[in-house]
Amino acid sequence: MNITREEIGTLNEILKINLTPEDYTEKVESELKKYQKSMNLPGFRPGHVPVGLVKKRYGKSILIDELNKIVSGSIESFITEQKLDLLGSPIPQPSNDSINN
Numbered sequence: 001m002n003i004t005r006e007e008i009g010t011l012n013e014i015l016k017i018n019l020t021p022e023d024y025t026e027k028v029e030s031e032l033k034k035y036q037k038s039m040n041l042p043g044f045r046p047g048h049v050p051v052g053l054v055k056k057r058y059g060k061s062i063l064i065d066e067l068n069k070i071v072s073g074s075i076e077s078f079i080t081e082q083k084l085d086l087l088g089s090p091i092p093q094p095s096n097d098s099i100n101n
Contacts, residue, residue, distance in 0.1 A: 001070075003078050015078065015090065017071055024066050031062045 002018040032054055039049045075090060
């Protein structure tokens with residue numbers, strides 16, 4: 001994970017976060033395992049649903065949740081480490097160069 005800080009004015013800055021798949025794959029896989037153990041699907045014993053089916057049903061939502069946790073946690077830690085003074089909370093800014101997979 002790489003966080004860069006770019007000043008765009010006297011009172012405004014942009015924080016850019018670059019995530020690689022290595023940053024979140026372990027956490028997503030562990031969440032899939034948790035869902036697998038608690039999932040009850042007809043035709044399978046409780047807790048023994050194949051990971052592929054869990055991933056097909058809940059994979060995107062788990063990925064988005066984990067990415068949100070990682071990004072918000074890294075922003076908070078960056079702000080406290082750099083001792084930035086904020087008025088309010090950071091506002092996400094959409095960009096054209098972000099590609100979601």
